[in-house]
Structure formats: structure tokens, C-alpha cells
Amino acid sequence: MDKKHLSERDICTKFITPALERAGWDILTQVREEFSLTNGRIIVRGQLHTRAKNKRADYVLFYKPNIPIAVIEAKDNNHSVGDGMQQALVYADMLQVPFVFSSNGDRVLFHNKINTDGILERELEFDEMPSPNTLWRLWSDHQGFTENQAAVVSQDYYSDGSNKTPRYYQLLAINKTIEAIAKGQNRILLVMATGTGKTFTAFQIIWRLWKSKTKKRILFLADRNILVDQTMTNDFKPFGSAMTKIQKRQANKSFEIYLCLYQAVTGNEEEKNIYKQFSPGFFDLIVIDECHRGSAAEDSSWREILEYFSNATQIGLTATPKETKEVSNIDYFGEPIYTYSLRQGIDDGFLAPYKVIRIDLDKDLLGWRPTKGMKDKYGQEIEDRVYNQKDFDKNLILEKRTKLVAQKITEYLRLTNRFDKTIVFCENIDHAERMRQALNNANNDLAAANSKYVMRITGDNKEGKDELDNFIFPESVYPVIATTSKLMTTGVDAQTCKLIVLDQQIQSMTEFKQIIGRGTRINEDFNKFFFTIIDFKQATRLFADPNFDGDPVQIYEPKDNDPILPPDPTDNGSDSLDGEKLEPEENGTDFGEDDTGGGDPKPIKRYVVGNVEVSVISERIQYFDADGKLITESLKDYTRKTLIKEFDSLEDFLRRWSSADRKQAIIEELRKEGIFFEELAQEIGRDCDPFDLICHIVWDVPPLSRQERVREVKKRNYFTKYGEQAKRVLEVLLDKYADEGIEPMEEPQILTIAPFNQIGTPVEIAKAFGGFEGYQKAVWELQRELYSA
Helix, strand or coil, X not given: CCXXXXXXXXXXHHHHXXXXXXXXXXXXXXXXXXXXXXXXXXXXXXXXXXXXCXXXXXXXXXXXXXXXXXXXXXXXXXXXXXXXXXXXXXXXXXXXXXXXXXXXXXXXXXXXXXCCCCCCEEEECHHHCCCHHHHHHHHHHHHCCCHHHHHHHCCCCCCCCCCCCCCHHHHHHHHHHHHHHHCCCCEEEEEECCCCCHHHHHHHHHHHHHHCCCCCCEEEEECCHHHHHHHHHCCCHHHHHHEEEECCCCCCCCCCEEEEEHHHHCCCCHHHCHHHHCCCCCCCEEEECCHHHCCCECCCHHHHHHHHCCCCEEEEEECCCCECCCEEHHHHHCCCCEEECHHHHXXXXXXXXXXXXXXXXXXXXXXECCCCCCECCCCCECCCCCECCCCECCCEEEHHHHHHHHHHHHHHHHHCCCCCEEEEECCCHHHHHHHHHHHHHHCHHHHHHCCCCEEECCCCCHHHHHCHHHHHCCCCCCCCEXXXXXXXXXXXXXXXXXXXXXXXXXXXXXXXXXHHCCCCCCEHHHCECCEEEEECCCHHHHHHCCCCCCCCCEEECCECCCCCCCCCCCCCCCCCCCCCCCCCCCCCCCCCCCCCCCCCCCCCCCEEECCCCCCEECCCEEEECCCCCEECCCHHHHHHHHHHHHCCCHHHHHHHHHHCCCHHHHHHHHHHCCCCHHHHHHHHCCCECHHHHHHHHHHCCCCCEHHXXXXXXXXXXXXXXXXXXXXXXXXXXXXXXXXXXXXXXXXHHHHHCCCHHHHCCHHHHHHHCCCHHHHHHHHHHHHHHHCCC
């Protein structure tokens, strides 16, 4: 057997896998081949999307399921034994495993990050491959684990029998936490972006500590009822009868897993602090969800609970650690043991990227001053001063501003999908109610058909809160649009939310990230791959903050008469957010009631003005490429620049195109680089094949439409060498190409559908070409004829 003729996959199955089996690795439970680490970043152009190439290791070796310990990268035998090492090291760094291998089928290059003999890399024969126990012992010794600690660290994950592996960053968060607790660390902070599975991560941590009997009584704290209920019915369901929810101020001490709303166990009066019914040593593990919202403050109710159970191990979970002069997660929990950011989630393709439509209104930017003695619609004399964006919807209401915002939201939905789930963040409850009315009027046809098309979902309104689950539930059509203030900023798992509207002043980076997190979940079943933010209050200026870690793919600012749907980036919009200065955060300024349901709303004097015109005044478009970097040129220029890197010359492109067995493979590869052929065809204004688009945009070759290419082939009497049945098949293939492009021609299954099945069965059609190989050759020659023009 000549190894040089073997594929990379052959090298794996014939040499690497057998060597692993001989070394004692269980192929079913300890070896994962072609292990996907990422999903591939979602690249957005207009209303279209594609995915960049994902990162995938040839092998990941696990000591036990979900406890990775090594990575192997294979190459075919035309490469050297170490050619895969650098690629393998990238994957090993992502998984943070100490042992890395590269092989070409001759032998193995072994990279040992924790070597004790000063030799980082050495070549091994296949028979020298280390066993699972050998690698685990090296790792345990390096970590200094005792026998008991090693038992905790290697405790099994919960499995529902599907052998589903957590994502790589979840494995890291879970395993690092277990290792830290095994070593005696009692304060732990995990930072994971919204939508990356914090609760699932917490469940696996608790499950493994509970099953190993390291922790026997566990308290999970949250500050929203919906968070507790979602957790019990979803991720924590396997705890079954061992789990309870503390409610009605009753402390039943016969359970092992307790979930609780912190407000349910604390209060201003001593008798309401029912957590004190438990002894200080009752719980040995406390997990605090969304810990940025209170536990870090020294005078908060959460902090009281944490200090009462101070002997317990405490794990804080947050997407946004809060660091201010008054409140600090890090001061209490210490530095995060692991961080997985919004930017990482978007780059890996686990979180949805987003576009931003920034709409600046004239009165917001230029301000408005009443004439002397002017009264509002209720007869109140308006204080004589300049009112600006900070005032609107708090102490001054411009009714035509609210109407314009509602019209712009409706305009966008009409151009996309009027049933896309939408959250509108308002300044306060009063603003959310007025926005509900304005949106009902702007969508009177749909609102009349179903009164739940637009709903205010705020903490003070039972009817609205009752619909929160329906808004979240993907299969539920109504409500479509939710107006809110604070209630939906966190913990609302709205997987199908495709539009977030910011008509709220946001000064806090923590709150901004939480609001963005309402849209970052992906739901492929409901075609949710990206979302859009419409910003009326310049909240997205926070993108310029160095603490923000997840840039938008597009920013668009329409002028007064421009459509709200962002156009394709055909102009040279070179503006960027760099250099924008942030206004200082207002310390604790309370402009009125919020909608969380806590505390009495402060009475605010508001002027209501109904006769002041408001209009849109600005525009900006920005796109970001496959790597998340700002594109400042047109889509054509970006395409040209990308393709010149891919092909040395027109001749190089023609050679690779003509020699490719499947043209569609080239097209798909270029799509992953961020090339969108459909939009380019629209821009050129012709129904062109990707072949013509590339030749025209990069090398200025006049493009032919697909129909013109088909006519050129038919002119040349190309079909005369074939019999009648074969000729009919090729003519239909050409018609398919003219209508749909090259992809259908390359699919053998096309012979099973109309109109081919009217010509004959696939076997009969192949026979007309002298067999299936003859058919494939005829298709390849037909493609050559198509592209020879």
C-alpha cells in the first residue's frame, strides 16, 4: 500500500485510530473524530446570511466523557509528521488541554506542555502512543491533585443518553470550576455572554459536585420568578424530587437542591428574612444567577444572604460583571475563573450577530425650547428652557416623536416581516404604554385582528406579564411586539426576537450588554440567525467603549425620506464609531418609575406637547467582514479585494474553475469568505452566474447572463453527437441552469424529479449515455461548453 496515495481520512482510519486502540483508548467513549469546536461565524449581508468555516479537530481525546485531555491533527502522507502541529496547538489552546499530537501516518509528533524533562516535542512510533491513564496521571501530578481531589475532578457529567457534548467553552467553565472547588477555592466568578448557556453550565457543575457528595445541600438564587421557573422546568429537571422552590416564606429542610427568588427569603423586617430559618452551615454551595444585579453591593439583600452562609462555596454567574466605585463583583468573588465574551460567541457562531439602524431625530439632537408662556395639552405652563434627548419621555413628552418612532418601527417590519418578535425598550412605564398605543395605531390592521399583536409587558401590569411566556415561546405567534422598560432587560430567553428597539437612554455598559443579549440567541428552526437593533437614543455609542466586546455587522442611519431598511453597502461610507466620546454616567439618577415591580414609583411632573413636529436627520452605513473587521468600501470593492487574495490571475481562476469536479464547492467556499453572489447580481442588474460575477468584478470581463450562456451553447449545435433521449436530458439540464444556476446540474438526484422522470428512470437515462460515468462525463463537458463563451 502506497501511503502517498491515501487521503487524510485514510491515514486516520488505517494508522491513527488503530494506534489509539492498541494504547488502550476506548474508541466509543474516549475518542471523538472530526470534533467541531465552533459553528462558524454567521456573516450577514442585507437580509441574507451564510456561515464561515467552522473549527474542527481531527481527534479530541477524553479521559472520561466531557473531560478532554489531548488533541490530534492528521495530515496525509505528502506532509511531514509535524505539519499539523500548529493547527493542533490552536485547537489545544481553545480546549486548554496539555497534550497535543500531529501525525502523517508514519509516526507521531508529541507536544507535552507540562513536560518535566525540558523536551517540549518529541517523535513517537505509533506503538509508543501514551494510554489514557498515563496522560491523566501526568495531568493530575502536574495539578497536584490528591486522590480525593482527582475523584471530584473526574466525576461524571449528567447525560440524558444522547451523548451530547457541551460546547467547548462550557466544558472549560464547568471543568475549571470543579477543579477550583476541589482545590478548596470558595469564591468563584464565571462570566459568560447572554445566550451561551450559563444555567446549563451551572446545572452540570451542581450535578457533578452533588453526585460526588462534595456538596450536599445547594441553593440556587435568582432575582426574577421567570428565571427560577425556567430553570426548574428546563436545565434542572433531572434533579427531580430532590429539588424544591422556596416560596410563600416557608423553609422546608427535607430537600437537597433549593431554588429561590432572593426577594422571597429577605425583607426589610427581621421576621421576613426567612433564610435565617436555615442554620448558617445548612448550605455548602450557593450559585447566584445574574450576580451583577445586587450581590456585589455591600448593602444589598443578596450580600446579606451570602454573608450569612459565608462558609458555603459561592459561585457567581453573570454576563456582565459590574465594576463601579460602589459595586464590585470582582471585589467579592475575585477575578473570573473563566470568561466567554459576546465577541467570542459571535466569532464562534454560537451567538447571532446584529445590524444597527441608528435614527437621529432633529429634536433629540438640536433640542427644543417652548415659546414664552406656552402651555402643554393639559394646560400646564411649560418651564422655559431647552429640552433635549435626556428630557424626552421623562419630563417632556412630544407626542409626535412617539408617533414617528412607532411609524419607523412599523416601516421596518413591513419591509421585513410584520410577525418578527420585537422588543421596544422605553424610558418608563408611562412611555411603554404610550408606545403601545402608537404602535397599535401604526399597525391598526393587525392589532384589530388580534389585540395581543402589541402588548405592554411591564412589572405593574398583570395582563402583560401573563403574556411573557407566550412572547418567549417560539411557536406562539402573539404577542409580536412587546413594549417594556426594565422587566425584559435580563433573563428573558427570547430565542426568536429579531428586532430590538432602543428608545431609552442607556448609560450603563452592564445594562447595554444585557439588552443586546435579548437578541443574541440563534434559533435555526425559526430562521433566526441575526437580529437588528433600531436605536433612537444614541445608546449604541457604547460600541465605542473599550469595554464593549461584540461589534455590530452593520450600522445604518437613514435620513428623513430614506427607507428604514438598510441598503446594500454600495457607497463609500468610511465613518466609524472610533473616537466617539461617551457622556459621563449619571450617578444613580432616577427619572421615574421602572417596571420591575419593586418600590413605589416616584411622581414626576411631565409636560405633554402634541403639536411639535419631529423628523429624521442622519444616515450612516457600516458593514463588518467575516473576521468582524469594519468594511469601509462598497460590496464590489470588498469582493474584488477578497478574490484577488484567492486567485493570482484570471488564468488562475479559469484553470481552477474548469478543473473543479464541482463548481458549487468553489462557490460555497467563497460564500464562507463573505461573498454574496445574489446581492452582487442584483447590484449589477443581471441574472448572472457566480462565474460571470467573479470575472466581471475582479477582471472587468463583460458579464453574460445565464440565459445568454445557454443560447451560445445551443447555437453551436453541441447536441448532435447524442441520441434523442440523451439530447432531451441535456436540453432540460440547460433550462435548469438558466433558471436556477449551476448547482442543480451537479446533483445526480436531479434525475429523480420532474421533468427528468418523464424522460425515463435514472437507470434508463444513464443507459442513454452508456452508463452513469458516461452521464457524468456528458454533464462535465456541458459545463465546459457553458463556460467557454
